Amino acid sequence: MAVDTQTVEKLAELARIAISEETIEEVSDRLGDILQLVDQLQAVNTDGVAPMSHPLDEVQTLRSDAITETDQRQSFLNLAPQSEEGLYLVPKVID
Amino acid sequence: MEWEIVIGLEIHVQLSTQSKLFSGASTRFGAAPNTQACAVDLAMPGTLPVPNEEAFRYAVMFGLAMNAEIGKRSVFERKNYFYPDLPKGYQTTQLEQPIVGAGEVEIHLEDGSSKRVRLHHAHLEEDAGKSLHEDFHGMSGIDLNRAGTPLIEIVSEPDMRSAAEAVAYLKKIHSVVTYLGISDGDMSQGSLRCDANVSVRLKGEEKLGTRTELKNINSFRFVERAIKVEAERQIDILEDGGCIVQETRLYDADKNETRSMRSKEVANDYRYFPCPDLLPVVITDNYIEELRELLPELPDAKAERFQSEYRLSAYDADQLTQERTSADYFEEVCKSCEEPKLAANWITGELAALLNRQEISIQDSPVSAQQLGGLIVRIKDNTISSKLAKQVFEAMADGEGSADEVIEKRGLKQVSDTGAIEQIVESVIAASGAQVDNYRKADESKRPKMMGYFVGQIMKASKGQANPQIINKILKEKLDALL
Numbered sequence: 098m099a100v101d102t103q104t105v106e107k108l109a110e111l112a113r114i115a116i117s118e119e120t121i122e123e124v125s126d127r128l129g130d131i132l133q134l135v136d137q138l139q140a141v142n143t144d145g146v147a148p149m150s151h152p153l154d155e156v157q158t159l160r161s162d163a164i165t166e167t168d169q170r171q172s173f174l175n176l177a178p179q180s181e182e183g184l185y186l187v188p189k190v191i192d
Numbered sequence: 193m194e195w196e197i198v199i200g201l202e203i204h205v206q207l208s209t210q211s212k213l214f215s216g217a218s219t220r221f222g223a224a225p226n227t228q229a230c231a232v233d234l235a236m237p238g239t240l241p242v243p244n245e246e247a248f249r250y251a252v253m254f255g256l257a258m259n260a261e262i263g264k265r266s267v268f269e270r271k272n273y274f275y276p277d278l279p280k281g282y283q284t285t286q287l288e289q290p291i292v293g294a295g296e297v298e299i300h301l302e303d304g305s306s307k308r309v310r311l312h313h314a315h316l317e318e319d320a321g322k323s324l325h326e327d328f329h330g331m332s333g334i335d336l337n338r339a340g341t342p343l344i345e346i347v348s349e350p351d352m353r354s355a356a357e358a359v360a361y362l363k364k365i366h367s368v369v370t371y372l373g374i375s376d377g378d379m380s381q382g383s384l385r386c387d388a389n390v391s392v393r394l395k396g397e398e399k400l401g402t403r404t405e406l407k408n409i410n411s412f413r414f415v416e417r418a419i420k421v422e423a424e425r426q427i428d429i430l431e432d433g434g435c436i437v438q439e440t441r442l443y444d445a446d447k448n449e450t451r452s453m454r455s456k457e458v459a460n461d462y463r464y465f466p467c468p469d470l471l472p473v474v475i476t477d478n479y480i481e482e483l484r485e486l487l488p489e490l491p492d493a494k495a496e497r498f499q500s501e502y503r504l505s506a507y508d509a510d511q512l513t514q515e516r517t518s519a520d521y522f523e524e525v526c527k528s529c530e531e532p533k534l535a536a537n538w539i540t541g542e543l544a545a546l547l548n549r550q551e552i553s554i555q556d557s558p559v560s561a562q563q564l565g566g567l568i569v570r571i572k573d574n575t576i577s578s579k580l581a582k583q584v585f586e587a588m589a590d591g592e593g594s595a596d597e598v599i600e601k602r603g604l605k606q607v608s609d610t611g612a613i614e615q616i617v618e619s620v621i622a623a624s625g626a627q628v629d630n631y632r633k634a635d636e637s638k639r640p641k642m643m644g645y646f647v648g649q650i651m652k653a654s655k656g657q658a659n660p661q662i663i664n665k666i667l668k669e670k671l672d673a674l675l
Contacts, residue, residue: 111461113274150267150289150466157471162209162246165216166230173234174226183225184333187276190323 100128193431194395197423198403199358199388200312200350203365204343205375206319206383207250212340213318214241214284219341221381229321229336235280240469243268247342248473249483250374251291251316254344256484257368258311260295264477266316268470271462276334277321285317285345287464289472292344297368298492299360300510309361310349319343350389350400355419359412362386363514367491371516379411386410388419391436392426401426402436406450409443418443422450494519502532511540517554521561528565531572538564542585558589567595580604580656608659610666613650616658617666620649621674632675643667 105125109116116124179186212219215232232239255262267289270282292314300306321336352358366384369375377384391403409418426436441450491513498509513519525535571581576599587598599605631642650663
């Protein structure tokens with residue numbers, strides 16, 4: 098399946114990835130190659146086969162509901178480019 | 193043209209677990225910003241989520257309460273989008289294999305009718321953090337304490353046909369989750385949040401109209417208003433020959449209008465896929481049956497019992513069982529007075545008014561169930577008139593002690609002593625020459641009405657304590673003797 102450049106642009110926007118004008122053709126081609134592989138998989142008859150949600154044939158272990166974490170706010174805030182009053186500061190986003 | 197409104201609700205309920213859905217950080221409300229956001233919640237590299245057993249237990253309890261199918265094998269998926277209050281860049285949620293499948297619930301409407309609303313499914317997911325857009329030099333502040341708090345999202349079928357039905361359904365869900373004790377259901381703190389999918393169509397039309405999704409409706413009252421105003425907007429557009437655009441709209445309570453959220457224009461394309469960090473969660477039949485055994489009595493069952501055991505009307509039973517705390521209070525009052533009907537009247541009347549005025553809930557009521565029960569006993573045995581009972585109630589609310597203490601201290605005991613009442617009646621008649629004259633001249637059919645004046649005066653003279661039945665009897669005798 099071929100991928101047109103418009104689809105690549107849309108996916109890039111959704112994934113917040115910058116793709117330059119020069120490389121966009123190449124990216125579409127490469128994605129198209131990957132999707133050809135997917136097409137082969139799609140061609141397999143999977144009637145009666147439950148979708149696999151995880152490659153490991155295991156069941157999730159759950160933890161009991163207990164507070165095990167301590168407050169390490171300062172160490173985390175130190176990693177952030179900007180913080181104030183205990184908040185992480187980011188460029189303004191508003192709906 | 194007659195229009196029909198079609199509504200489906202998506203309700204997010206915060207589960208009252210101690211720790212988060214995938215980490216051991218606390219979920220307590222109101223902590224200093226980011227003090228309850230650990231490395232897992234912040235999506236630090238190398239961290240892995242481990243699901244909280246209690247969140248699954250709560251979700252299964254909810255499913256059982258809704259007579260829903262339980263997903264014995266449920267799978268977490270990633271819903272991908274970027275927003276600063278979502279550090280991972282995706283929300284861990286469920287889509288294809290949720291923990292709770294299709295179910296059904298009965299809702300009760302104000303006019304006494306009821307209706308069944310189908311549940312599409314309910315799934316477990318994590319909450320996001322909070323963005324604060326106030327003044328941070330043109331930047332936004334991010335608090336991630338809430339990030340990772342467990343939620344169940346409850347998705348209904350589009351089965352509701354009016355704003356009132358939507359409110360009744362929301363109240364039902366609120367009542368079920370609080371009865372189960374799986375959430376505090378506090379809408380003002382965001383523990384229960386509601387989005388509404390609203391569309392309209394001509395009555396009789398089978399096909400659904402184009403819907404809009406209303407966000408940000410955070411009280412029962414706003415749900416009703418938001419749906420009404422959005423349905424009106426859609427009808428106006430259609431009647432003018434226009435089309436409805438499928439979009440997300442924000443309800444503005446101050447202006448009582450909905451408006452388009454432009455930022456959501458890039459179509460919702462969340463590119464879901466199964467989360468590779470989490471294995472399928474498997475729930476056994478045994479586990480489900482054990483939980484079924486432990487379910488508390490739910491609102492509908494309780495309302496039915498209140499009707500049969502206490503002989504309450506369907507309306508009273510419904511009112512009293514909407515909240516578990518009111519139901520418990522009612523049963524406590526009944527224990528001490530054995531007068532269910534009076535107890536129901538006082539709780540839905542005077543007590544509800546008092547709690548409303550003071551903006552508190554019944555568990556913080558200044559009048560305890562035992563106090564109210566004690567008051568009802570004194571009404572029943574004619575120690576006080578129902579008029580004075582209100583005064584006693586107010587005094588109890590002001591912390592003056594039990595009903596007996598208030599009656600004693602204020603000397604409110606009803607006077608049933610005929611001799612004492614006779615004296616008062618005589619003095620009132622003696623002081624009301626003009627009214628007595630009128631009474632004598634009046635037509636017989638008008639006389640009973642005219643007695644009201646004398647009763648009022650006698651009540652006043654006895655400070656409200658004279659037994660009304662005895663007053664009526666003596667007064668009539670005395671007045672008729674003058675004819």
